[in-house]
Amino acid sequence: MADVHCPMCGKPNPEEQDSCQFCGARLKPLTGATPVDSQPIRAGEKPTKRPTSEFEKVKPADEGPIHAGEEPTRKNTGELERSLPSWLKSLRKGEEPPQAESPADASPDLNLPAESQPTPSAESSAESLDWLAGLGSAAAEDEEEVPDWMAGLRGASAPGLEPEAPTPAEPEQAQPEQDWMSRLGGEAGQPPADSPEQTVESAPDWLSRLSQEAEKPQPAETAEAPAGEPQEEPAAPEENLPDWLDALKSKSTVSEEPSPGSGNDLPDWLSGTPVAPAETDAAAAPVFTSEPPPARDAPTEVPDWLSQLQSDVRAASDAEEQAEEFEPAAGPFPADKSGEPIPDWLSRVDQTAPPAASAPALVMSDEGESPVEPSQAAFSLETPDWLSKLRPDRSAETQGSPEEEAEPENLETADLPSWVQAMRPVESVISETGPSAPDDAGATEDSGPLAGLRGVLPSNPGLGTMRKPPAYAIKLQVSDNQQRYAAHLEKMVLEEGRARGLTPARLTSNRVWRWIISIILIAAVLLPLVSGRQFTPDMKLLPSEWSNTSTVLNEFPADAPILLVFDYDPALSGELEASAAPVIDHVLFLGARLGLVSTAPTGPALAEQFLESTQPYHLETGLQYTNLGYLAGGPAGILSFATDPVAAARLTVDGDPAWETTALQGVSKLSDFAAVIILTDNADNGRIWIEQTRAFIGETPILMIISAQAEPMIRPYDDSGQIQGMVTGLVGGKTYEQSYAAPGLARRYWDSFGLGALAAEIMIAVGGVLGAIMAWRARKQAGEEA
Amino acid sequence: MKLKGLFSTAVAVLCGLVVLAGYFVRLDILVNASNTLITWAILLTAFAILLGIINLLIVHVGKITRKQKGGFYSIILIFAMLATFAIGLLAPHFPPASPAFDFAFRAVQLPVEASLMALLAVTLTYASIRLPRRRLSVFSVIFIITGLLVLLGTAPLPFLGDTPLVSDTLRPTIAQVLAASGARGILIGVALGALATGLRVLFGADRPYGGK
Amino acid sequence: MPITLSWDLVTGLFSFLLTLMVLSYLIGDNPAFRVAIYLFIGVSAGYAAAVAWNQVLMPRLFLPIAEGGWTNLLLIVPLFLGL
Structure with a gap:
């Protein structure tokens, strides 16, 4: 009896098993284009060539929601590209920088669904801590099954971070949710919309627990959606829902209770997020739910990445209202669904009150709720390494949304994750804190690309001080050595000046001596010529x-x-x-x-x-x-x-x-x-x-x-x-x-030559002896003085 | 640049080899080729003289136009140069200009150069007198004594003629033994250096003509 | 006795004058010395150029080229290089 190896954990399972007895992952795929497709290609077999025209027969318009047990048909997702929002299309063109090439480069928005919906890879199921690595591996395994429109995103997003590829047969209604989810993922560089059923089924325990706490019944389309992601249209029959979604639906009307286990499964950076004291119980579990936020004025602690995510969704949905396939992104969070308590941080999801465009998107309005000074918190909290590279882009994306400008007064105090706080512009934090943050003075720098890092940004009170141009001292900063050198140079210059004072006398002396020598030589040469006498005998020694x-x-x-x-x-x-x-x-x-x-x-x-x-x-x-x-x-x-x-x-x-x-x-x-x-x-x-x-x-x-x-x-x-x-x-x-x-000529020159040479010899001899004596005496005097 | 350097190097090596071969192998073709190349080199040297004159003219014209200090002297220089050159060009074809050309040499060049040499004699004498005072050392003393001995041995003494022991012994020893032995060493070094330089140019190792 | 003005006399006088101007450097640098030196440099340069033209370039380059002939036409090469 042949065993079937679990695609997730790799462990053998009996062939008749539908799901892995070890990890629970589905062993037999629910989707398949044709029966031929369902036959796996075994080792040594040649793959059969199938006519792809079969897929064209299936019209997307006729497609209904896929039900359990039905044969999924391949969906022509190319038609949906027309309805893609512009910003999503731009992602296809590679406008999104390759910031998510590795899990470490993933943006915070990207990692939210990834965390709430861990990829059902073997590694992730076996080792829940290494969920990011499993995410990358799962995406790599099923890369070829990504739909066309997702493939377009692949260039912009990180291949390694893409979730498991969707099956060819997806319900038609899944497209809207794919789009808004892809919007989320697109901004984050990881579109999670095409999560296959395996992904749903292999959701980790913490996600399952989250689903059980959901109050609102999930529509059928959410079966294809990642866990925790709401879906507005409840058109799909409930029986098509996976178990975990059914459970989610059954819990949707029940007051949400914090799940202690969910908090334990959260990553450290998320679980460590401070929660407002009044809402601690309700907000302990960051459950994704379709429940609307209870009230705008309720103090909540929403991770800003989530609010930003929502604002992005809204912005995108406004631009896509013409497309019927898409629903406004705000839909999943109807405010009138319930007034039951929900986590505060989640309640702010529905609020569209980011700060003004000129102001930073992430502004804490209530400093008192933060356990630390906002500015101090923004600078003191350490940023996760895998997020540190994304700060500039994230901060840029969080600004300028029209809805954010609409209701700035709805901002609630929130304990921002450290990496989000670090994204905040320095001025916003400083302006909020004002002179209340003198403790950080001298511990940070004032500006530059390192703003937001602990120990780098300044906490000087007042924005004016921050913006004041640095005053450079005109006075030279000289060291002791430089002063000593300068003194030496000054001394040398002074000595040089004194030497100049002596130069004219010396030049005069030299010039006089030169005149004397010249006169003597000229006289010695001219005397025989003028006199006409020969007083030098001829040479006796012949060469x-x-x-x-x-x-x-x-x-x-x-x-x-x-x-x-x-x-x-x-x-x-x-x-x-x-x-x-x-x-x-x-x-x-x-x-x-x-x-x-x-x-x-x-x-x-x-x-x-x-x-x-x-x-x-x-x-x-x-x-x-x-x-x-x-x-x-x-x-x-x-x-x-x-x-x-x-x-x-x-x-x-x-x-x-x-x-x-x-x-x-x-x-x-x-x-x-x-x-x-x-x-x-x-x-x-x-x-x-x-x-x-x-x-x-x-x-x-x-x-x-x-x-x-x-x-x-x-x-x-x-x-x-x-x-x-x-x-x-x-x-x-x-x-x-x-x-x-x-x-002849030699004789005429002979006396002048002899007399001139003799004069030169005498002068050189006498002058040399006198000069040597003078030099010797000068040395002696110098030695005595020394 | 590399191609240009390669070309110039090839031309230099080829010309050197041809001249060298024409020097040792008395074949008519090699001798003619060697003589032709040498003639070209001579003509280029004459062009170099003209180029130097033009450069001098440009420099001093620039000094005049920029009204630099000494512009007046530059005017004198340019005038003298152009006048001499013009007269020199006319002299072979216009006989009355020939005495003027000779005048330029005999009345200007010859006495000025001789006078400068006289200045050098005075300056050397003065420097020799000042040397022991400014730098009293063993070598200074040796230099002064040697100069005095050579002068004494070379020039006759008034009323005495040759200097005993100096003219017949010391001076010939210094000039024909000490100085000549040093000169031999210098000449041998010059010959070896010239040989090495020629070989390096022939091999392309040295490129005094430029190129890399 | 009348003094006949000849090239030799003028040459001698001018040579004497220039000699004094040059020897005036023993007193110190002065305009007379500078004039003599600049005059000397100008005359030397012009003289060398004239000699090079009259005794080298004309008889060994331009006249042979003007005479023609295959061998003489090769002198165009140094003419081109010189220019």
Whole structure:
């Protein structure tokens, strides 16, 4: 005998059992489209394809309320979409933010039906504490059975929070209640309207007890409604009602008694809601009933989520009055049904007296009934974690209802749940409490998104204080360190100011010394030139390199082409001209032809200047030279000239063909020159010439006439044999002049050079010694003072 | 930007390899290609000079238009520059302009540069005198003594000529041994650095021309 | 003895004047020194530009391009890059 596993608790039950013997859940569904549908698909079987046109044959208009035992037909709920309220349609479009993606994100309105109607999942029945988890699991299991209009809500609502999907066959009259219930659920993100019969049957005990206390008989349509949700139209036969609804009906005329068990089953946050002392007995059980509230003036304690829920229902129903399928949401709570005592918090369900639109929806009118100060309660009560994220949205939804503006005077004092109180704007609470809440001063912050949280909001008396813009102190808040740094900075500035006072005297002293040095040097240089006397003897010690240069030059054949490179700056022209003049004079006396080239823009002019100033004799006797001009590009220009001098310097500085001149006849490449003499004051230029011409120069010797400052860098090339001769500075030119040329420029400079250098040496020596002594004495004095 | 950098890097590496190959492999095609690239580089250098001149002109024109301090000197600079450039352009084609072009060099550039060098001589002398007083240390003393010895060994003494022991021994030792040995080290370092830099440019590791 | 005004004389006088202006810096920074320096910079820049134009760009770029020829037309590349 095969066992049937309970879809709720999963425990095996005999096949003939209609309901689970463990949890009471219905094992055989009451609904089924066709007999074929009722046959379950077993493991290994292929699902049969059924024509869906069968469902179209059933017209919703002909559908009556479903009775027990009848075969439910699938309902074309798509037609009902036209009658959906706009706000509900907007939910389909995903306007509702995904705030209910998880049970923790569920809104308070959402969780009310969920709590009062726990999902009949196995987990929920077995573990009543984990009712939220069971809710999610139950919704996940039957997700595919959700009707179309509910499916539209699914996008906006949390899938995990949807109740168990309804069966296809639902009575026609169930649509209105589905809609208003869906409105509730839609706002909460969890439409509970399509609760199947399993949901009803598997209602937890506390809900069953609640139903037994109901006074008004429930209409048949409420069979499909979640427990506790009223239904206005009593058109359905009573025999179709489930047992628990029958019991609810039977109790509807009986005075409602608080059920202690119901209170025990409530969640903590709900059961912990303070109740007005006068109504404690009646309001202990938050029973959902169709009974109207006894009186508007009765002090009640209604959870604001419930009043808000009702206001939403009313607002939605006003907008849907054209649709006949819908009944006003206020219907379920007729005020004339009974005057029997009902829970106070429930009595306010019928009251439509929220505060004005500009005011917060949840305002406590009577502070005295609250065990704590309202503002303090609003800030001190802790918000459930699963609701904390929803506060802004909930608070926004609770405002602006027209009905709320209508009767603000009907507001009753209520002990709000903590999370509802936390939703209240700060100003409302503060304004209500006024100066009566000084205890919280300093414990909260004044504004911001954290308003409503304990220890965050301020309780400063008076709204003006709350709204007063913060006054920022103009005075700097400085610490001790900053003050110390500032003092140091001030001291430094002062010291700097004092130093400025001494600067002019020091500058004057420096300037005087500079004048003295300048005068001495200029006088030493000018004296030999002005006097015309020679008091400096010639050099007796001849540099070693000059002999190599003269040897190379003496080996030149007559009429040899020589390439002269003028790579020095005009600033050093005096030294270079004096150094090169005797060498060039020697070369020209040997009958050499000159080709002039330069890698500096001023080089061609310097070359002309040099020849005119140092070789006037040769120029007058028919000196043959060709000025090839300026080689641009630095190393690239030198390389280009070394590679192909004819292409690199086609024209002279005058624009004539260079290589057709007499001076350069027979020269087509670098190695055709008899020698390359480089005049430079820059060691890098000399190095580049040596390096770039090495591969193309062949056996042609390279001679260097350099400034004294370039000697250390060029000398290694001379020592290594990469250059064949070198004349260094005025001393080199003077020695060369002594040997191979007539007295010339070097001799003229020689006395000035010697005397000026001597003056500089004396001044440096004397000044340095005196300066060292002064510095030493200053140090000694400083040491003694220290 | 990446494509641009890749392109410029490829061009640089290719040009470098061609020039290098033309330097070592004397094939006509490589030599011609190398010479062509070098010629292009030379021409671009000349363009760079012109660009620098234009930039200088723009800067000083801006100073004049903004009426900044020293605008008068900028006017002098611009006038001298434009006049010299104009005369220089005319000189090869208009012979009377050639002496004016030479004048610009011989009467302005040459004496001013030489005078600046004279200022440098005075300044160095003054700095050498002040050095021991401002910073008395072993290195300062060594610097002063070395400078004095080189001067003594280089320049002749009036009425004496060469300085005994200094001109024939100390000065050559300092200039040809100590300074030259240091210069060798510097030159070797320069050569190695140039080699490494060239290789890095050829490999694209260094992009002095820009690009990432 | 009449003094003949020549380029050499003018050059010498102007050089002497500029030398004094530059050496006046020994007294301190003064307008004469600044004038000499700005004049020197302007002349140097103009001179370098003229030399680069006359001795590099004209004979090695523009004249070959004007002469034509396949090889010379390659010089359009540096001309384009330079511009």
